[in-house]
Amino acid sequence: MRGLLLPGMLRKEKPQSKQKGKTCDKNTLVSVDGPMVDDHIDLTRGADRMQMDGDQIIGDSSILDVRFSLAHVRRDVEVLTLRDSVVKACKRIVTDLEVVEDEKSKEAHHLKKKISSLKKSCEASEARVNEREKEIDNLQSTLARA
The missing domain is CATH 1.20.5 (Single alpha-helices involved in coiled-coils or other helix-helix interfaces)
Known part of the structure; x- marks a missing residue:
């Protein structure tokens, strides 16, 4: 089930201050959690669409920082x-x-x-x-x- 996004895996969080390696601002931080993700994927005010293993992650505008470890x-x-x-x-x-x-x-x-x-x-x-x-x-x- 690699790359499968189930309902409830996308959650919106309040913006955090800048942390090492993360870009955070007044935009919404969306993180994806689940069994196939070791850490998480950070999308800061994400793109209209981003393909990942055939599954779509839907965001709002441009991708500022994408970090993941699968x-x-x-x-x-x-x-x-x-x-x-x-x-x-x-x-x-x-x-x-x-x-x-x-x-x-x-x-x-x-x-x-x-x-x-x-x-x-x-x-x-x-x-x-x-x-x-x-x-x-x-x-x-x-x-x-x-």
């Missing part, structure tokens, strides 16, 4: 704060994943270098083995002749 505004702020926290957490996760990805790519590059060096070492060893086999074949043929 529960749904606080919920919206809490949702935005929560959304901000989720966004920050997601950014941290993305940053962590980028660091891990960077580390893994460095590790992968290091492993590729190591594999390349091992391939070269294996090729060199294979070449030495081939040379040894040729030497053995030559020695065997020399022994067979003798």
Whole structure:
């Protein structure tokens, strides 16, 4: 029932002296009280019409000061704060994943270098083995002749 104005919620009060944050003069102060309002809405000699969540508040002339604190505004702020926290957490996760990805790519590059060096070492060893086999074949043929 957010924003619902029930009969008896509008009441006229006598003007008060200036208080911190309020503008009061000889005009009539209209305040709205109810279950959906945490503090209250001050309309000093209010506008012809003012829309609030689809419900109309009817006043007399121009709005001098409108101050309000509604529960749904606080919920919206809490949702935005929560959304901000989720966004920050997601950014941290993305940053962590980028660091891990960077580390893994460095590790992968290091492993590729190591594999390349091992391939070269294996090729060199294979070449030495081939040379040894040729030497053995030559020695065997020399022994067979003798």
